[in-house]
Structure formats: structure tokens, C-alpha cells
Amino acid sequence: MKQIGPEPGTVPPIRVGLFVTCLVDFFRPSVGFATIKLLEQAGCKVEVPEIQTCCGQPAYNSGDPATARAVVLAWLDAFQDFDHVVVPSGSCGGMLSHHVPELFADDPVNGPRAKRLSERTHELTEFLVDVLRADLVPVHRGGAVTYHDSCAGLRELGVKQQPRGLLAKVRGLELHEMAEPEVCCGFGGTFCVKYSDISNAMVTNKIRDAEASGGDTVLAGDLGCLLNMAGKASREGSPLAFRHVAEALAGVDDIPPIAGTGVRQ
């Protein structure tokens, strides 16, 4: 009889579609490559659909759900055949896993489809720890870091211990918690441009807390927050360096940090 399914004794690898996010695509491709590396180490087969663009959040949060739906439909088409979708961002991850079902709540055709895919969509560290319970290849990445909890990852997805647990296994890395790591950095998507002065007050506090933490490099799971904080630190002449948590976990050190040197004078 013909064997159906995998060869006896083998388990097919989990097929993961990487949704890289528009900010990583544009500003920081290394985060995408680091994510692939981590997922492959954890035994996944990673594919990157070419027709991906954005998660639709800019429209969704600007009060334009119709446009958001159009963008999310493209995501559904591109990713529906994967076992899981992984996103190196709590904000885009939250949009796709939490808000998308609501966005299609009244759509009998796409609603169930969207819900099914949303349930299989995860932020990177949450996926590695909670879904895969992965043991990563231990890397060495010396230095003192501090970790900023990005809002959507923290409060929509409960991402808090996962990145810290993974970072604890990186050899030579010391985590110095800053005061109020859970307070918003002031990014907020279009907020930081529309309400620039308020955003500035918020990010100023954040940089002050990060500098006082004793960490030289600020890690976070969202590029939006990182660009905001790095941009502010750079304007202020702060030596703080900024990296996505995926870079730290994958041991990326051949490209410079997002800003700063990480070396205090």
C-alpha cells in the first residue's frame, strides 16, 4: 500500500511564513535574516512570500477599516497555506493576530478565513517560547543591555518573559532593567508625527530611563519603537545603541546598531 504522509520516523518541519513587516523590510533587513536564522535553528522551514506588504494597521488605527481590510486580504492570500505566520514585531503581530478577526467580524466569507490564520500568527519570541518551546543554539554576545517592552506586544500579546527568558541564555549578556520598562516610548505610528511634541516628551523620558539602567544597548521587539528611541538618542548625542531582540538572540554583530555605538565615554 502506498504510504501517505511523511516517511515513518520523521516529522515534517513546521512550515512558517515570515511576515517581515514594512519597517524591517525598509530599515533593517538584518532583523529579517536574524528571524529566519532563529526559526531555522528551532527546526522550522521558513518561506518568505514575495507579495507581502503591510499589516494594515496604519489604516485601521486612522479610522479607515475599509482600507485596512483591503490590505489584510492580500496578507490572507499570501499566507493562508502556512502552518504558522511569524512576525518580528508585537505591534504588527498584534494587528494580525488580535485585530484582524474583529475587522472581518461581519464578513461571512473572509471572517472565518481571517480568524483561522490569525490564530496561527505569532510574534517571534512568543512563537519560539510558547509555541515551539525551542532550544536555540547558544550564542555569545557580550555586553550590558536593557529591554524596552513595546506596548502592543506586552499588553495585547503578553510578551514579557519570553524575550527575557531567551536573552538569559545568551552567553556574556547582562540584562539591566530600566525604570518603567513598560511605559510607552511615544512612537504610536502616526502619533509621533502628528503629535510630535508630546511624543518627544515621552521618548525623552524613555532615553533618560534607558541611560540610567546601566545597559549600553537597548533591545526591543518592535522596529517602530527602536527607530523612535534611536532617532532621539542620536539627536541628543547619546552613546546608547539600539538593536532588535532578534539580532541579539541570533548573535548578529557584523552590522552596526541602529544608532549609537554602545560605548560610553
Place this chain on the structure above:
Amino acid sequence: MNHTSDRFIDNSRAALANPVLQAALANLKRGFPINRAEVVADLPEFEELRNVARDIKDHTLDHLDVYLEIYERNVRASGGKVHWARNAKEARDTIMRICRDAGARTVTKGKSMVVEEIGLNEALDASEIRRVETDLGEYIIQLRDEPPSHIIVPAVHVTKEEIGDAFREAHEGLDPTRALSEPADITAEARTRLREAYFSAEVGITGANFLVAESGSSIIVTNEGNGDLTQTLARTHVVVASLEKIVPTMEDAFAILRLLARSSTGQEFSVYTSVSNGPKRSDDLDGPKAYHVVLVDNGRSSMLGTNQQDMLRCIQCAACINHCPVYSAVGGHAYGWIYPGPMGAVLTPSLTNIAASAHLPNASTFCGQCEQVCPMKIPLIKMMRHHRNSAHQQGHGGKVSKFALFFWSYFAGRPALYRTLTGIGVGVLAALAIGRGRLKSLPLVGGWTANRDLPAPEGGTFLTRYRRGER
């Protein structure tokens, strides 16, 4: 009160540039949230209580007419009178008529946000009646002729020195060189002034934290005891309350009270919880001769059955305000109407109009701290997003952002074009930033580069590099 929410951006700039306000806001941030965290940690059933409280209010709102009628019957049975006011003007007119009928020359007033909302202060001040605020914070801003900047600490923006100045100016006949630098001096002097007012007032006006349907009671909580004195010493007591203050039973009120002070100031309970029930009965030791309740709708009934109904669960504890990084950057006056912070960003557009207040629900990063602490589990972000939807539909989103959104969605829906464009974009930014790794200014995102650099892209888009085989 003037509605200046449409000038939110200018208001907030002024607030950010005001060092006195900034110091006050920093203190506020260090105070209440820390106390709250401690008392919440001490109450294992806090989370469970939140669900109970939410369910009580949801049930009540679904049967609001029934409970309001039961309440009215019970107030009448205890000798009081209920007046229904559809809007601010009806409420004002009713209260002014009650005051005049009572021959009022002096009116004492406890703290009440709905009284601010209906503009009663302005009406009283324009009349021959003397208004005396009995909550210390309210008293201070009355002397300074300002609106409150916070719903539970209305004078949070005023320094001790400014209070001393206001007292010296207002309280004539005292030694102008007297000490007024310590809180004790300030409260002692205010107490002397207020005592005179309590005994001379013909009418005492209070708000209500709860109206209890089963007994016709109204409940207020204070830390100064001014509510008791306001409502028992005057001949006439007027309770002013918005419709959603109603709960079915005393037990319901006390379940929610267990959340209120904890969420608000981080106390287990407020110092005074005062219940009033109609006028003085023959065997009561004290109490007013006449008892009126003015029930204010002013836009609330039209929130019922809509996506804004959940906001009517609000018990005005201010936890969302105390934990809001936007409020803590700009303070309450920037919001331009009675209610600031996240609760104001939801309530103000509902009670006024979205055209004038579109900034409020937009000026949020949706960080979610407000929802996390709201004892009534109000989905504040979702509700702000509903307001953003209406603002967008009605064209109050701003031309630039509308254009940007259109532009973005055009490309986001066309992956090939998107890839080409982002590829060009990365090249252009990289060229502009060459050798420096950052951009100091950039057209269209001036809001960004006014205060921060834009880190330069690493080089090449991910999708292009991936397609070229890089791993």
C-alpha cells in the same frame, strides 16, 4: 465651559513649555499609580471584582429605564423630589430655580464633574447667589477662576506658592504676612472660611458617585468630609447626577466602591463615604428640610445601544488619567473640556461632537495602560478607534494624513509596485544619509525630524536581498 479641544496641539505645546505644570505632573505620576499598585496587590480578588463590577453596570445599563424609575419612586417615598434634565440648560435652569425658591444667597458645593459639565458655576456666578466650593481643590481653582485639570484632584496643576498667593488676595482682613507655605496653614485657613459658608448656606449642592435604586439613596465619597457638611447643614440639598450613576442595590454600590478608591488614589477606601436619603425625618438629628435630585442626561441616553455604551460604566476614578503618558505630558487643560485623559478622549466626542474634539481620540499611542488599569474594564482603545472612524468618515482626519493614507494604501495593495518604490526609497535615504547613518531633516515627516534623527536604512530592502539569495 469653553470647548477648546480643537486647539489641542497648541494647548499641549503651551503645557509642555510650562515648567510649573511639568513638575506637578511628575509628582502626580509618582504618587497615585504607585499607591494603586500596592493596594491592588494586597487584594487577591481585585481582578474578579472588576468582572463583577463590569457585569453590574452592564446589567444596569441594559435596564436603565427600569432602575431609574425605581430610584425615582424611592426618592419620592422618602420625601425627596426627582427632576429630569435632558440637557445642560434644563439642568441649570432647574437648579437655579430650586436655589431661588429656597431664597438662596449662599450656595455651598461639593466636587462634581457633571456640575462642571452643565455650566452651573457660570450660571451661579452670573446671578446674585454666592457660590462657595467646599472641596479644597475646587475652592482653589474657584479663587483662581480656572476649570479643573483633573477629575479627582482639580487643582493638581497649582503650586503651594500659587495657592498662598490666591488666598492672600481673596481672604481680606487677615495679616498679609501670615505663613501660608505649609499645607497645614492652607487647610486651616480654608477650613475657617468654609465653616462660615456651611452655616450660612441655604442650599448645598453635591454630585453623586452612586444612586441606589432599591433605596433611593445617593452616595458620595470624599477625603475631606466636605460632602457631609454640604449636604447636611444647608436647608436644601440638591444632588446633581448623570443617569449612569445608578446601580440596582446597596450591595452593588459597595462592590464597586471596593474598586473605586483603590483605583483612584490607591486608598483602600476613601475617608468619608456619605449616604443621603431624602430630607430630615422627625427623629433624625440633622439633615436638610428639602431634598432634590437633578438627573442629567446631556447626551448619555443617545450613547445607549451604540458602540459607546461601555463608556457609561465609567465611575470616574481617574486611574486611566493617572496612568496615561499623554496626560502626564500635557495635563488636563490641554484636552480643552471637562474630562481629560483617556476617559475624556472617549467621553468628550460622545457628549459634544467629533468635529470639535477629533484630536482627543487621535492623540493616543494606543499603549493600552489605561485599559489595563480601568476597574470597569472599559475598552478605551477600541472606543477611541470608533471615534477615529467617525472622524475619518466625516473628513476630520486632516488633509495631509488623508493623502498619506491614500498613498500608502495604493502601494500596500500593489506588492510589485511597493517593492520597486521601497527599493528606490531605501536608495534615496541611504544616499542622503551617506557617511552619517542618520538624517537630520526630511520633508513630509517634519514632525519626526523636528525632535529626532531618522536612522538611515541599513541598505537594500529585505525582500530584494532575500530574493537575491542572501540569508
